Amino acid sequence: MDKKISVKRRGTNLFRDSWIWKLAWKDAKKHFDRLFLFIVSVSVGIGALVAINSFNFNLKNDIDRQAKELLAADLVIYSNQPFDTLFMTMLDTFEREKGKSARMASMAIFPKDNKTRLVQLVALEGGYPFYGSVETVPRNSLEKLKSGQGALVDETLALQLEVEIGDSVKTGSLTLPIIGLVSSIPGSAGIMSSLSPSVYIPYAFLDSTNLIQYGSRVNYRLYFKSGKGESAEELFSPIKKTTKSLGYGNETVDDRKERVGSALDNMYRFFQLLGFIALILGCIGVASSVHIYVQEKIPSVAVLRCMGATGWQSFWIFFIQASGIGAIGSIIGVLLGNLVQFAIPYVLQDFIPIELNLSFSPRASFTGLGIGLIISLLFAALPLIRVKYVSPLAVLRTSAAELMKSPLFQKILFALILIFPWAFAVYQTGELIFGTAFYAIMLITVAALAAVSYLLIRLIRKNFPRNWSFVWRQGLANLFRPNNQTSVLTIVIGLGAFMIVTLSLIQNSLLSQLEFSGDKSRSNLILVDIQDYQKDELLAYVQKNKYPVNQMVPVVTIRIDSINGKSSDEIRKDTTDEIPNWALTMEYRVTYRDSLIDSEEIVEGNYINEFKPGDDSLFVSVSERMLKRIDAKIGDEVVWDVQGVPVKSYIGSVRKVDWQRFQTNFTVLFPRGIFEDAPQFYVLLTRAEDKLESSQIQKDIVKAFPNVSVLDLSMILRNVDDILSKVSFVIRFMALFSVVTGLIVLAGAVTNGKFVRLKENVLLRTLGASKNQIVQISLVEYAYLGLLSGITGSILALGASFALSIYFFEMVFVPDILSMLVIWGSIAALCVLIGWLNTRGIFDRSPLEVLRRDV
């Protein structure tokens, strides 16, 4: 009978084998509790991702809109000189909506009470502002202004000087009736110019003021609105060459957005990080729940294999379950994400300073759905593949080895699992380098955690404390005994701890950055034009009234005389250089001091803080922007025209200046010892607690020091405060969401350990272990796991957040060790708590019941 007969078995077809589907359903129905973590992991992970991405998309739209409002046009061309006549003629044929303005500092006189005030005179014409809402009293005041009916004044100015609609305002030779008050107007540019009170007049009347004389500092602007579907670049393209050749500056919404925001950029990046973390936590939850699930299913799979089920058939049963659960989890996640996103304004309306236009984001929802399915299948497949290789012999011997695995299949699966988080990170951040960096950090963390767990197991084995009490030995031995969960739980808990601590540290650094520029001690009043002889008297006034002196800064006005021996006139005529003409003609306001302030840092060279008599060379520090503008480098010679006196200097250092800070920042910084005797004025930064106090200071100052102007920053600070509050709130809220996701997945992973330890603990109990002993063994084991994984994850998080802060968010890293310790302690406590809860099931049932069920 020794014949070889080939077996012609019916090819299995997943879609024709209805019993596979039936069995998958029946099995899942009975073991839904074991799959609960799976569904929760996918739901919460995807929920967080969808909420974060939807919110991100919507917020980005809001902020994009705000950026447009800030510029109030798609393109602005500016110059300190009147625009070239030929250029203006050329623009007549440029068929786009246009507007123009001229801004200059001027004294305004209010004839009613003969009050005078330094104001920013703004002459307007055309459709500008194209974006954003103008808030005036009465409403149509701006239209009336443009039609030449009178002038508008800022509401704060009117309040300050007690002028009303119907009064007059005189600027230069022009007197106009005040036809309205401006509460807010989009398109305000630059803190110094936009925050001083403004008087608006029709552009056509500008010449009638007779204010524009030789040397007047006037900022001319042309505004353009894009055609339908036209980008700012496309809009600018036809006039770009001429604009550049004439030395005019230009700005688009994107430029403005860039200027508005490192803080906003950081917020987006933070959200991208949150999205990535939420998803990875979901993946951990999926893999960990399926891993334990498969462990439990091996005996059943062995029975099926005995009865003739193929490896693939067995695999499909559980893969179908994973797909179904993944789909359900993803749908719940999408709904949850949208719910949370929509709930934000309703739940916390009072805390949100601006109106958020939240709407259903199909992109975020469908991406979430797709990614939910991918992670469910991919991360379930790796543990599930064991099912395919379960030996039928396991029905006879539980120790039966698994069948020979297919290395290729596993390699492909493993490669996909490695690639997916990387691809997702790149997609989520939209940047290859940052996405790869996120991914690399995560990979390093997993490898480090795996190494720690390996070393831990080895160390404990080698140095096992045999003289410890039974409970402590048993708890410790659980870490390395067969079927231990040390590696899995160290990675899961450690990664959870890593992510939660990283989030917390990054959040802390972000918030401290925001709080620094938005705290209560921030200046909101700038007193300018303080003469040398007035300095002491004014300081005495400020100190007497207990107003803070946040800064007292000397200012010297200078121009560029020559660069590297080439005069500014020669450079202007030279068409080959890159230096814009306006940079050569403008008047620079500079300061001198012997130290740097916290909004600046040296990025190149050394800051020489003092010029001593007899020194050969004078070294100045320029901002990065200035260095680029004058196309210079360290060591280049620049001769400055200091009110007629040439001062030769060399560029000794380059500073990175945070222009967003409400401080007196300067493009050129001189050392102490050169300008002390030069003609100069001072700027004083102080703070008024409210509008009334501000008004009082202004009245007092104008009365005592008529030439000193007081600029009230409160208007713009209110706007910025609004934005900062919003950002701060959003960061805290969204981070909380991801932290909660992490905790759920973490709790789930530890809870899964229950099923592994249950039978063992019941056996101990059968053998006479007391309830306390069993509880203590569990607590000790989970305490070891929680403490070791938590500290490993936390230390790794410290390194990762440092790197992320410096290289990704480009901000100062502010480690909050206390929070880190609290999180570490909480994770260990959570593990212990779950370990304790895990033991509860043991005492709810008789040992016989558990043993019979599990035999």
Next chain:
Amino acid sequence: MTEILEVKDLSKTYQTGGQSLTVLNSINFEIKKGDTMSIVGPSGSGKTTLLGLCAGLDTPSTGSVSLAGIKLNDLSEDDRAYVRNQHVGFVFQNFQLLPTLSALENVSIPLELRGEKNTEARATELLSRVGLEERLHHYPNQLSGGEQQRVAIARAFMANPDILFADEPTGNLDEETAALITDLLFNLNKEIGTTLVMVTHNITLANFTNRILQLKGGDLVSDKLKKA
């Protein structure tokens, strides 16, 4: 009668810690269709290993196993699974029911695996035959040990197997239930005409079979045929 199972020079060696451990050593026997046979021997004599090899649950180190005329050695695991589904039934000491399926669903599996429809009537009939008509929709954890083994027997006969392998089928049961299960197993075996290969420590149970193979230290030490 034709041979349903043919074992030739069958050996199984495990490598443990760099050392070889031979648990079965050159076993030869064959069994004819419809016959009943016990494999007895002390613990560690290789009984379960022999059963696993004969049923195609494992592969031999040397020698061959032919089941229903099909040489198992050359088959892949999935092909062996197919052979088991078509020709083999199992009864285990620990019952090995799927905990998430009811009695009826557990019994239906072998035919469901074959892709057959309407398996419920046959499963119900078999469960009634083993006295569990009132327990069709109960789950394994709602059944006693004896009841679980009766479900396992019904499942074993569900696909009308050519050969039934039983591993200590009464090992986990009390004397009274064990007698009941033994009767059931042998009656059904006779009724359906299935070949029975049983591993047991229990000589009384072994005596129910026509033939007794005795193993010791991996060697076949006796092969006794009972007189009809």
